[in-house]
Amino acid sequence: MDAVRAKIAGRTLTTGDRLPSIRAFAAAMGVSPSTVVDAYDRLAAEGVIHARQGSGFYVATAPPPLALGEIGPRLDRTIDPFWVSRQSLDTGEDVAKPGCGWLPADWMPTASLRRATRRLAKADDTLLTEYGATRGALGLRRLLARQFAGEGLEIGPDQILLTGSGTQAIDLVCRFLLRPGDTVLVDDPCYFNFRALLRAHQVDVVGVPYTPYGPDTERFAEAAAAHRPRLYVTNSALHNPTGATLAPQVAHRVLNIAAAHDMTIVEDDIFADFEPEPSPRLATLDGLSRVVRIGSFSKTLSASIRCGYIASGADWIDALIDLQVATHFSGVSPVAAELVHAALSDGGYRKHIDMLRRRLARARGDTAARLKPLGIVPWLMPRGGFYLWCRLPEGCDAAALAGRALRDGVVLAPGDVFSVSRTAAGYMRFNVAQMAAPAVYPALGRGLADAMHTLPTF
Incomplete structure (x- = not known):
């Protein structure tokens, strides 16, 4: 009974969904079919589920509001x-x-931001009042494409989607690729909001020990084989929280394991500008074949001006645009994108x-x-x-x-x-x-x- 209630509360089962058959659920729970019959009958008596003659049992009640704090173990x-x-x-x-x-x-470039803001005050009325284009400001996307080319990642601005923040970028990728019950690999330790966001997507999170050179590749391979994860989410440059740097041999091994198990990698590159010299990037080595790069400007420019991006294979961008329109209508604010573009283009950046x-x-x-x-x-x-x-x-x-x-x-x-x-x-x-x-x-x-x-x- 608790297992069924948990699935309903977590929205794995919603109103009108059919419950597993008595025999299948008994096997999954390791109990006798008569125990499942008794549990289903009691849940039906409470009005949680109802029986349809010759068809099985179905969820009858609307699920409660989703409380993220209740998903997973109480901490x-x-x-x-x-x-x-x-x-x-x-x-x-x-x-x-x-x-x-x-x-x-x-510590932030407030003088540059103030100059950009003053210039923005003279902008066309449409920039100040209307929604932006679905991909985001072309000027900023072109600037990002040039930066990526400088590190060996040759993509056009059409392979870049601007988002409302780095967190929104990763949320869109998760909405696009994940379903409740999927498995995601993360580093152990990893950025704590990765854990919070994945909890909201109701997926199983498996940690892989992190070393001074990147994830432990032996444990990474074992986790990939055992759990068949859909995604691996990581920072490559100046890993959060450890500050470690990905080694080239580890990067190649991770990409080979991901390819062998049909796993997508989400690489958060938010700390790239803090490196004195660039370290290996999974997105660059892979050419965005199975790696999605995300990032934002909150660490180096402003956390108040919310703007992020997704760089991925061209075949995914249109679907991500549709998803962003469905969930946010317009992604990044044109005002925010213009401010970021102006500040990054400023000679003082x-x-x-x-x-x-x-x-x-x-x-x-x-x-x-x-x-x-x-x-x-x-x-x-x-x-x-x-x-x-x-x-x-x-x-x-x-x-x-x-x-x-x-x-x-x-x-x-x-x-x-x-x-x-x-x-x-x-x-x-x-x-x-x-x-x-x-x-x-x-x-x-x-x-x-x-x-x-x-x-x-x-």
Whole structure:
């Protein structure tokens, strides 16, 4: 009975759907047919299902509203991806946020954005008032195509679809390719909103251990063979949360495994501009044959100006456009696309990126040095970017530390938020650009002292 209710609540079964036959469900549940008969009869008595003579049992009730927090296991809120996202987004400016995923405002190219905004005020009325084209602004798509060509990915602007954000881009791909009950591979650990978004799509998520050189290819091959996943979702450049860089041999092995098991790869390339030198990209090596590239400009330009993109094979773009029209009518705002295009075309953007790389390199070193006396050590020192994935002192639980720090006005990102297998309780992701707030290190010190004090002594 609980299994049927769960399928209805999760919308695997909806009103009017036929339930599995008594014999098939008994075999699937490992019980006798008489047990299933009894369960179906009780559910029918409650009005959840109804019988049709000679046809079987059908769902009778409308499913309850979808509550994402109820899908999957109940988690301690400090390791729930939704909770961490909401704490980062909803807390005020007086709260320090070394657990968040963006740079401080004074690190961003606000002067360039203001210039672009002033120019936009003189634009045609249609740009300011009307929907945009279904593929998004041609000028920005051409600029992206030129950037991709510079790294060896030769595609035209018609193979690029602009979206309302990077998250919307990945959501569209998931809507296009996935059905409830499909399996998706992710890195373990991985970006926590991948987990949150996939939970919303009601798919089975399987984690593959991540190494300093990319996914563990032996475990990746085993998972692909055992689970027949539809998708693999990853960051290749400056992996989130670990900061690792994909090695060429690992990239080729991953592509070969994906081809052998007819698996599509979604490569989130949002951190590309932070790399001092480009590392291997699955999309470039594959030529968008079975890799879909997605990205946005929220990390380097502005999280407020929402604009993302999908780059894929030409045969998928039209279907993705239809899906975007159906779910959002028009994808990216023409105003947002114009602002992004103007800022990226501004002669100061490249200088801004160079400045960010230098500033972040100093911040990574400073943060590692200040964490060391606390017994917090980076798993590796990344080539770029703003994350440090760190080991906590032996026996310290990251979720407990995050809960303690929140009372001191500090939002942290504990390791198990990123881990499908929940094997990262001893890790924490730190945003080095957000570590300068005065409250951060005292809160860490108090939290660690509390954690060590509660450890058993022998």
